[in-house]
Amino acid sequence: MGFGTDQELKQEMWGSSTKSKSAKVETLIGENTEFVGNVHFKGGLHLDGLIKGNVVADDGSSSVAIVSERGCIEGEVRVPRLLLNGKVVGDVYATERVELHRHARVTGNVYYNMLEMAMGAEINGNLVHRKPNENKLLEDKSAESKHAKAAESAAADNSGNPEPQES
Numbered sequence: 001m002g003f004g005t006d007q008e009l010k011q012e013m014w015g016s017s018t019k020s021k022s023a024k025v026e027t028l029i030g031e032n033t034e035f036v037g038n039v040h041f042k043g044g045l046h047l048d049g050l051i052k053g054n055v056v057a058d059d060g061s062s063s064v065a066i067v068s069e070r071g072c073i074e075g076e077v078r079v080p081r082l083l084l085n086g087k088v089v090g091d092v093y094a095t096e097r098v099e100l101h102r103h104a105r106v107t108g109n110v111y112y113n114m115l116e117m118a119m120g121a122e123i124n125g126n127l128v129h130r131k132p133n134e135n136k137l138l139e140d141k142s143a144e145s146k147h148a149k150a151a152e153s154a155a156a157d158n159s160g161n162p163e164p165q166e167s
Contacts, residue, residue, distance in 0.1 A: 031070050038075070047071035047086070054090075055079065062096075069103045084121075091125070095132055 025044035029035055033049035042058040045065045054075040057063035064081040067073065071086035078093045085101040091108040092098065098112045102120035109125040113132055117123075 025066070029071075041065075047073065051075065095130075 025046045027039075027041050027043070027045045029045075029047045029049045029051065031048040034052065035049065036052045038053040039045070039051055039055045040058070041055075042061050042063055044063065045055070045057075047065065047067045048070045050072045052074045055065060055073055055077045057065065057079040061080065063079055064083060065077065065079045066083045067086040067088070069085045073086075073088045074090065076090045076093070077088055080094065080096040081099075082092060082094050082097070083099045083101070084104040084106070086103065087105040087107075089107045092106060092110045092112075094110075094112050097114045098110060098116070100106070100115070100117040100121035100123070102118045104118070104121040106123045106125060109128060110123055111128045111130050113130060115127070115129075
């Protein structure tokens with residue numbers, strides 16, 4: 001299953017079947033582009049460059065993120081569908097489907113409903129199967145946990161540094 005061109009990659013990922021939902025690629029980040037910050041998108045995102053930040057698709061959308069062999073995401077990925085032939089350093093949350101092609105590299109946990117993995121793909125983390133309704137619960141718990149940790153941290157900062165008293 002070798003991919004010589006991006007066109008061959010897209011054909012292999014999407015196939016010629018009409019069963020496959022295709023999203024129009026509306027956002028393209030080129031090979032010589034480094035984007036620093038979070039990316040929120042709807043529809044299709046094609047990445048040949050580098051994103052240093054989280055990649056998040058709109059809730060309830062049928063969005064897809066396509067990361068080519070030259071693409072890299074350094075952050076969390078939260079999308080319905082991920083087609084990966086590049087690299088992700090961070091956790092992946094896919095409510096519908098993850099396709100890992102032969103050059104795919106994930107350093108982080110992969111939370112998925114359906115997974116397709118080609119020989120040569122690599123995951124350095126846990127694979128966690130989630131049903132579609134469980135993914136929403138997981139995201140809610142993750143947000144609650146982050147808020148609780150922030151509150152604990154703020155309380156610890158305040159308790160360790162008492163206000164100076166005037167003489």
